[in-house]
Amino acid sequence: MLLSDLRLSLRFRIVAVLSAVLAAGAILLGFAAWHSSSLAAQQAYDRLLAGGAVQIAENVYVQGGVVTVEPPVSTIATLAAYDLVFYKVVDPRGVVVAGYDDLASDADPVDIRAGVVLEDGLYQGQPVRIATLARQIELPGTNNWATIIVAQTTEARRALARDLTLKALGVIAAMSLLALIATAYAVTLALQPLMRIEREIASRRPDDLRPIAAEPPVEIRNLVQAIDDFMRRLSERMAIMQRFIADAAHQIRTPLAALDAQVEILLATPASRRKADTVKRIHERTAELGRLTGQLLDHAMVIHRKDAAATAAVDLNELAKSVLAKTVPLSLPREVDIAFIPAEPPPIVNGDAVSLREALGNLIDNALKHGAESRLVVTVGEDAEHAWIDVADDGEGFPAPPADLLRPFAKGPASSGSGLGLSIAMEVAKAHGGELAVWRDGWMTRVRLSLART
Known part of the structure; x- marks a missing residue:
């Protein structure tokens, strides 16, 4: 055992401290x-x-x-x-x-x-x-x-x-030595539960994240519970990532297969009008694949930043204004009246600005592509417990129940999107102690990104 390892040894520290105490007592x-x-x-x-x-x-x-x-x-x-x-x-x-x-x-x-x-x-x-x-x-x-x-x-x-002192010192030395030996033995016995826990963890497979079965001593019960809680959260994160990878692999195969088929058609078709149509479809498939890849990366980023990103004070007025300016394209295929209604005073939340921008950007993009016919309104508000950003459009609403569309890759039958926009926004809302709510308000469809107040 190296000297550095010896200094970090719990047994060495206990024996060293007790040796010092016994020496001082002697x-x-x-x-x-x-x-x-x-x-x-x-x-x-x-x-x-x-x-x-x-x-x-x-x-x-x-x-x-x-x-x-x-x-x-x-x-x-x-x-x-x-x-x-x-x-x-x-x-x-x-x-x-x-x-x-x-x-x-x-x-x-x-x-x-x-x-x-x-x-x-x-x-x-x-x-x-x-x-x-x-x-x-x-x-x-x-x-x-x-x-x-x-x-x-x-x-x-x-x-x-002198004679009486030497005899007394002999007895003290013998008792101190016996106490030190007994202490070392007692420490070894006391560390046996830790060694059992170590053997149990070392013998597990990498994917075995079950709670530790060995009964821990009272002194380290909180530590073992913290390890169990960490393994539980790690297991949940791994399950999410595995499900995400499986879904992503399935979703990417479809546009790739369609793109491959279009390329084969293009190669087999002589120069004609049909060739121009094929190139157009290839362009559409390539754009669809690009959007899907981008949203897959955004989803992975949101999942990663959920527990890892450092939080800071975020002004929702400034956030909504900047995302709206960046997300709305300079030209749209139809005339859409876009409005922004800030809150006074500006709501401040403690959160991850990067994830919040992604979530709000997806909501605005969804509203522009699949909802708004002539009007889009982004509203910032707050109450005693929550602050929120509403994205409302005058579209016909969702083609399926909102609860079904909040699942990853869920989308309406006529939608050409990836089905990840609402799922990303929901993950961000949960990470910030809030929720994503969808409802129909008169002739407007509203999606609210709600966040817990600081």
Whole structure:
């Protein structure tokens, strides 16, 4: 696996994040273990030191008017078994009666009379822990308080703290490693549903766009539903394109066959008037084939742009005016009064201007070729929910029910068109949240391209 693939791996990311979390936790626990171990070692040795100071204090007494002390050998031996031990006994007069004269304590005299006071200090260049205690004795002419100071070096304490810390760190490291292994295994198990979904998709044929059968985990259920929805839309789009291709192939065969037949007739006919008629029919067939090819391409373009094209604000007044000017030819075989009625204020819709031009162009072209006898009116309007463009003509209306003519390649019995104009307009209307409506209004036939407002 390449490094880039490894970085994109979900398993690698989860394990890496958990490793970082476990490492940070191990460091924090290590500091906590060191602090707890140091505190435990301090407390353990402090109890021994305080107990030693109390035992020495219990062996301080007055004999013949002089303060005397008999250091308990066993106590000092116990303390000395771990570290160096120093002590000093001072009688109520301030005279050192035993121990090291230069051993000193900073403990408050009031505090040491209430109990043992422990403190850190430095003696003979070594860090020591000092226990100070005052004992009341009867000695006339004094304050009757003798002071006992016991000091012990701290090497054994540090050694015990290190030993406890290392053992705790070993446990933390072992638990972190086990947690990491368990996490990696758990991630592998958790990714099994994804691997099943991957195998199911990989084993399918290219045309198999059924919903995924494998039951997804809750965390990726929305993702799988989005994939299923995408495959459904793709299947619908493929079905539309396949049907369109099949219909287009069928429709193109007819004018091509007719054109081929006319060419054969032309080749077999001597130069005469019939030859001119054949050339005319060839011209008509060629124009019909050109119109059909153009509308097939327009239909394919509309289907493609339905979900792919970016939308923008479109002024329907400007759109209708420009399409009308471009679609109406400079000369018509009959006199047709053409009118344009804009809306005030201009309706604005969010849509694809290219598709809207194609749809409106087809409606105007249909009205001019198959409907309008003397009048064509293009009207723009709007209400609270929709904006629309009406194309009305004074023709005789449609030769078949409008619902039948909205299907691709559907046309009247006497029509020479391709049967795609209304179908293209309907597809564009649906893509813009609207509809295509056809009805007879008095002596006018109206086709309304309705669009959802922004």
